[in-house]
Amino acid sequence: MVTIKDIAKKAGISVTTVSRALNDYYDVSPTTKALIQSIAKEMGYVPNRSAQSLVKQKSNTLAIILSGLEKEGGKDNIVYGMLSGMYAFAETVNYEVALFTTSTAQQKKKSYVQFCKEHNIGGAVVNGIRTDDPFFEELLHSDLPCVLIDVFMEGKNTCNISIDNVKASQQAVEYLIKNNHKNIAMINGRKEASVSVERQKGYINALTASGIEVKGDYLVYADYLEETAYEKTKELIKKFPEITALFCASDMMALGSIRAIKNCGLCIPQDISVVGFDNIPLSAYSTPALTTISQDFYFMGYEASRQLLKMINNEPVKKNVFLKHKLLERDSVAMI
């Protein structure tokens, strides 16, 4: 391993000057600077991040805390999209990204705060963490800047980022209503998740605004799981054959619903219309192609990390950032 000491020795100057030359300080003569840089290159010098991080007490790294990179959970591509956006942003500012997951935390019994401290990390982007996770609580109460994606919680030094879920789902249901549907059921996700609450609000808003009665029985929870949605949908349409449309709080659940509907010998959209949420890749390839609310997860990840860096640098940020969404009309809704 080549160190600045080696360079100093070879160049016959002090380590200090080498350090400053390598960091392109203004108070080093152009001549020595050039000399040192060429020697460094020649010797294949690589700065040691650990040493830098240790002495500077910070590491130019953004943490991203996720519920987990699960074997099966990635089918919706959402986490991948976010990750991709975060890495892209980090690159633009010469930062690195450190990924930490709940599963890791549980296995190592290591908290998110601990992880960040260990690595001299300045702040974290958080997504998919359950609000009752004690480590999450700890994180919120810490000084660490946090950008929360799709979770609405207030912390000591946090901000939130998401689309306007109420508006988006309202729009989805209004679209169904515009297509003359009245008996519209909703397949929601985990009851406790903040986005579920928001999306349900939008569903109810749309119905009441059109004078349609909200029936509690038309509202079921499927945990954002395809399989659960499949089962719940089967029960639902058997029990309430008058239902002509389904609003699903995620595309994965919509895919389950679609399978259930087909399985009951019904056609989409002729018999039952379906609107999803997220616009995951699968939604475009399903038959029929799924009408859905489109979110840009890449951009979400990108923006989240951009916000985070601002917070780390003590620049002002908005407490709530709303990203754009749009209703993507495809083939799973019919006029009746």
Add this chain to the structure above:
Amino acid sequence: MVTIKDIAKKAGISVTTVSRALNDYYDVSPTTKALIQSIAKEMGYVPNRSAQSLVKQKSNTLAIILSGLEKEGGKDNIVYGMLSGMYAFAETVNYEVALFTTSTAQQKKKSYVQFCKEHNIGGAVVNGIRTDDPFFEELLHSDLPCVLIDVFMEGKNTCNISIDNVKASQQAVEYLIKNNHKNIAMINGRKEASVSVERQKGYINALTASGIEVKGDYLVYADYLEETAYEKTKELIKKFPEITALFCASDMMALGSIRAIKNCGLCIPQDISVVGFDNIPLSAYSTPALTTISQDFYFMGYEASRQLLKMINNEPVKKNVFLKHKLLERDSVAMI
């Protein structure tokens, strides 16, 4: 920040003993050990990774080098699967994972070797890097242990891991032949990629073994891209209407082919049968569901990192590790 110094002061003992107590050394009395550990907990002590890494000259981190986390490139979920497997393995051995991509490398003009050195990283899992990437060359010639997924190159300290691509594609084409197809075209990926070469070999093997003439015109390259496959397939089936089956070197391309076939007013599998490769999530949801070669990317990532750790620890490893694959019969192939 709480350091071992703080603990030492509070406990009235030396830093040395604190360090050893915290690392559970045998030569510390149970009493002091317990004392120190409780004080550490009480004070919220977190070891500083940078300091550890600096003094130990290693960081308990596995590098994973990918072509990139691209916005659109992740639709196939392959990279996600591998990542997921690697993180899962790393967790079991209490290692961390550092992700580095070509795009980052290009932007920062930083080589893979440099990245690893900077972070005191012991070795890397590599996937999706072009064999003519100069940084890849450098990596191969370095001492760093490397596990290459789906690339067949020899380096100073490397091993390869993949399924048996020749056998797998041979099996796929044999299946087509068993269904009485004779005019079988192949949509291959990038000509230069080693897996493409292997898969092509399998295709040719199967044909010749059955005494079917191999026609150069039946072999087209679509760069593993859905859109390119769409276009090439359209040309192909217009030019050679006698073709009754397509073997695609990836599911994403198969999806493009399917769209092209449908677009020409033909039916799958009645008019043309299609076999894909990879078994990505999309392949199960397409209509018709795609018959394909199934690979377990999660396991591939898991095994790759397991091999890597062995190499880092100077344990013996096989130069070539072949993982299992299987032909997944779904609905895109018909007997003629």
Add this chain to the structure above:
DNA sequence: TTGTATGCGTTATCAA
């Protein structure tokens, strides 16, 4: 413009 000295938090060597 350059150099000396110090310290970041941790582990390791050696002596007690």
Add this chain to the structure above:
DNA sequence: TTGATAACGCATACAA
């Protein structure tokens, strides 16, 4: 069983 001390590679306050 414990402690004093040096070392890892780097950046910086201060002196020259």
